[in-house]
Amino acid sequence: MTSTTPDRLPSVSLGHASEPGLTVPQLGFGVWEVAEAEVETALALAIEVGHRHVDTARIYGNERGVGRVLADTDVPRDDLFVTTKLWNDDHANARQAFESSMVRLGIDVLDLYLIHWPAPGRDTFVEAWTTMLELQREGRVRSVGVCNFQPVHLQRLLDETGALPSINQVELSPYLQQRELRAFHAEHDIVTEAWSPLAVRAGLLDDPVVSQIAASHGVSPAQLVLRWHLELGNVVLTRSVTPSRIRDNTDIFGFQLTAGDHDQLGTLDRGQRTGPDPDRFGS
Numbered sequence: 001m002t003s004t005t006p007d008r009l010p011s012v013s014l015g016h017a018s019e020p021g022l023t024v025p026q027l028g029f030g031v032w033e034v035a036e037a038e039v040e041t042a043l044a045l046a047i048e049v050g051h052r053h054v055d056t057a058r059i060y061g062n063e064r065g066v067g068r069v070l071a072d073t074d075v076p077r078d079d080l081f082v083t084t085k086l087w088n089d090d091h092a093n094a095r096q097a098f099e100s101s102m103v104r105l106g107i108d109v110l111d112l113y114l115i116h117w118p119a120p121g122r123d124t125f126v127e128a129w130t131t132m133l134e135l136q137r138e139g140r141v142r143s144v145g146v147c148n149f150q151p152v153h154l155q156r157l158l159d160e161t162g163a164l165p166s167i168n169q170v171e172l173s174p175y176l177q178q179r180e181l182r183a184f185h186a187e188h189d190i191v192t193e194a195w196s197p198l199a200v201r202a203g204l205l206d207d208p209v210v211s212q213i214a215a216s217h218g219v220s221p222a223q224l225v226l227r228w229h230l231e232l233g234n235v236v237l238t239r240s241v242t243p244s245r246i247r248d249n250t251d252i253f254g255f256q257l258t259a260g261d262h263d264q265l266g267t268l269d270r271g272q273r274t275g276p277d278p279d280r281f282g283s
């Protein structure tokens, strides 16, 4: 397949009344487990091949490396969408954690700040959310959201603060399709963002159904799976330190899945996580 990556990757509206006109590029470049030394090369190439959305977190330990790329790139800051996250032990200390992340990133305004996990056993995520809403009202962050929240956690935010996140970043793949959660998101205008979209640790890329549909389109299993995510309307985060994969994972705009492909991929759902269970993790 020759490269069909458009000049500007598609965006999704964040849609909340408090964020008029704010959009997020549908394809993001994640840097989990990318060492500080590697992040600059990988992210610089990602930007070169068209990425305008980077996803980091305090706990990834590479915000400074991301900040150096933001400072060095020719792409204007306003054309880049930057996300970082609040770690579990900072829930009660969200303002200070935010300011420390901003110093490491070297920017004045963040595009998206996320609570990394609900960590329900700590019972501190509502406190964190209240501070994040304040940061948004003060104009320090354009949009606020969460990761790994189940419907019960989202409902609690609504009941106790009257405000829902614009986006929920969750593990999602053909092996973990999260139908109930996505229905909650659709009902409440929350954007779904997929992490570990390739379910590499569960062997999704070797699944015969995935391989066969990918071959029918002349693309790789990873390209097929990423395209499936885009066609669901989700934001999807890719991650690689391998230059050929960074290019291939962005080159997913020259083909479309058929209704039959979607039906077949829909049957792969096993509710299989490769990461922690959000109801238990972080307590």
Ligand SMILES: NC(=O)c1ccc[n+]([C@@H]2O[C@H](COP(=O)([O-])OP(=O)(O)OC[C@H]3O[C@@H](n4cnc5c(N)ncnc54)[C@H](OP(=O)(O)O)[C@@H]3O)[C@@H](O)[C@H]2O)c1
Pocket: 029, 030, 031, 032, 033, 055, 056, 116, 147, 148, 169, 170, 194, 195, 196, 197, 198, 199, 200, 205, 222, 223, 237, 238, 239, 240, 241, 242, 245, 248, 249, 275
């Ligand atoms: N909010 C959360 O709790 C949470 C949790 C996990 C992740 N995330 C975010 O989501 C991002 C994406 O998740 P992830 O890092 O697990 O992504 P992923 O794309 O599902 O997995 C990345 C792994 O797949 C490999 N890979 C990438 N492209 C490939 C391809 N075309 N063919 C074969 N293997 C390929 C990479 O290897 P190489 O690097 O060696 O190429 C890497 O080992 C993270 O970086 C992070 O920003 C958030």
